[in-house]
Every structure is written in C-alpha cells, then in structure tokens.
Amino acid sequence: KAGVTQTPRYLIKTRGQQVTLSCSPISGHRSVSWYQQTPGQGLQFLFEYFSETQRNKGNFPGRFSGRQFSNSRSEMNVSTLELGDSALYLCASSLVAGQFSGNTIYFGEGSWLTVV
Amino acid sequence: AQTVTQSQPEMSVQEAETVTLSCTYDTSESDYYLFWYKQPPSRQMILVIRQEAYKQQNATENRFSVNFQKAAKSFSLKISDSQLGDAAMYFCAYRSALELTFGKGITLSVRP
Numbered sequence: 001k002a003g004v005t006q007t008p009r010y011l012i013k014t015r016g017q018q019v020t021l022s023c024s025p026i027s028g029h030r031s032v033s034w035y036q037q038t039p040g041q042g043l044q045f046l047f048e049y050f051s052e053t054q055r056n057k058g059n060f061p062g063r064f065s066g067r068q069f070s071n072s073r074s075e076m077n078v079s080t081l082e083l084g085d086s087a088l089y090l091c092a093s094s095l096v097a098g099q100f101s102g103n104t105i106y107f108g109e110g111s112w113l114t115v116v
Numbered sequence: 117a118q119t120v121t122q123s124q125p126e127m128s129v130q131e132a133e134t135v136t137l138s139c140t141y142d143t144s145e146s147d148y149y150l151f152w153y154k155q156p157p158s159r160q161m162i163l164v165i166r167q168e169a170y171k172q173q174n175a176t177e178n179r180f181s182v183n184f185q186k187a188a189k190s191f192s193l194k195i196s197d198s199q200l201g202d203a204a205m206y207f208c209a210y211r212s213a214l215e216l217t218f219g220k221g222i223t224l225s226v227r228p
Contacts, residue, residue, distance in 0.1 A: 003141070013172055033215065033216070035216075035218075037159075042218060042219075042220045042221060043218040043221075045205065045215040045216065045217070047146070048215060052181065056215055058215070088159055090161060092161075102165055104151070104163055105151075105163075105211070106163070107160065107161035107162075108151075108160075109160045110159050110160070
C-alpha cells in the first residue's frame with residue numbers, strides 16, 4: 001500500500017510569506033505528526049493530530065499551525081516566514097496515537113522549505 | 117520530559133564487519149517503545165527496528181539487533197555484516213504518549 005505522501009517536495013519562499021504543506025497518511029492511519037529537521041536543532045516535534053484533534057504541540061511559535069481533515073490528511077501552515085524556518089519538514093503517520101498503542105510511526109519523504 | 121542521547125556524532129565501519137551504535141534515554145515511565153530509524157542521503161526516515169520496554173527479549177531484524185538494558189536506560193543498535201548501503205544517519209527515538217523524541221543522530225560511514 002502507498003506510504004506517507006508529502007507535497008510539495010521542494011519549495012522556495014520569500015521571507016514574510018506563508019506556506020502550506022500537505023501530508024496524506026498511510027491508508028487506515030488516523031494519527032499524523034509533523035517534525036522539523038535542521039542541521040543545528042536536529043529533529044523537533046511540531047504537533048500531532050488524531051481524529052481531527054490536535055493532541056500535542058511542540059515548542060514552536062504560533063506562526064506554526066496545522067489541521068487534520070476527516071480523511072486523516074493533514075496540512076501544516078507557517079505564516080510570516082523567517083530565514084530560520086528553512087528546514088526539512090517531515091510528516092509521519094501511525095494507526096492510532098499514544099505510547100501504548102505500540103504501533104510504528106512511518107515517515108514521508110519530507111518537504112524541503114527554503115526561505116530566502 | 118523524556119530525553120534521548122546519542123553521544124557519538126560519527127562512526128565508521130569496515131564492510132562486512134560489525135558496528136554498535138549507542139543510545140541512552142531518560143524517562144520516569146515504565147512502559148514505552150524505542151525505535152531506531154535510518155535516514156539515508158535521500159532523507160527518507162526508514163524504520164530499522166523497534167523494542168517494547170515490557171519485553172525482556174532483545175529485538176532482531178535480520179542483520180540488525182538491539183541490546184536493550186532497561187535498568188540502565190540503554191538501547192544500542194548492532195549492525196552485523198555491514199554493507200555499503202548501511203551508510204546513513206541513524207536516529208534513536210523514544211515513543212511517549214504524545215510525541216516521538218529523537219536523539220541527535222549518528223552518521224555511519226561504511227568503508228569498502
């Protein structure tokens with residue numbers, strides 16, 4: 001079956017603009033989480049959604065937001081882009097949320113965002 | 117909050133040899149899951165192996181195995197018969213109720 005699909009794969013934005021990234025989870029998966037990866041900070045958790053509800057949010061400013069639709073697809077939005085937002089944004093999906101679910105988290109190929 | 121520590125930023129191994137990647141974590145929980153992910157140059161995160169904390173038996177997946185020491189909060193990955201395709205960045209991760217916490221990663225190079 002198809003894996004986690006992220007679009008777009010690559011994009012370049014100008015400082016001050018906003019961007020929306022999309023993620024389609026593996027069929028049947030209801031939990032979607034987002035991570036930011038940069039050389040300096042490594043992999044940092046942004047937020048997780050389950051059944052259209054945000055379960056948790058990482059330590060990021062309010063410019064970072066997300067949502068999940070009834071078909072489990074998710075989008076994340078970054079407004080008023082800053083140079084430091086340049087990163088690889090990874091989306092991941094799992095069957096259900098929570099540590100005791102025991103299910104594995106599968107990642108997409110990521111969306112490369114460059115802010116100039 | 118949980119923390120995951122990978123103290124070695126880089127390691128190198130000769131093809132066909134065995135290498136062990138270290139990982140320690142800190143948690144107050146008794147039941148949890150641990151993972152090793154591989155990230156090749158394509159940047160796709162690929163699951164290598166997972167371990168349930170309530171299981172005493174160490175997980176094994178073909179050439180990959182772990183040494184899980186719950187009391188010591190240690191979770192190392194052993195790669196046997198290393199292949200050129202094993203060259204990548206490897207991340208240790210802890211699954212909590214609300215998120216997956218990653219270590220800083222270790223870059224593994226394989227010498228032909």
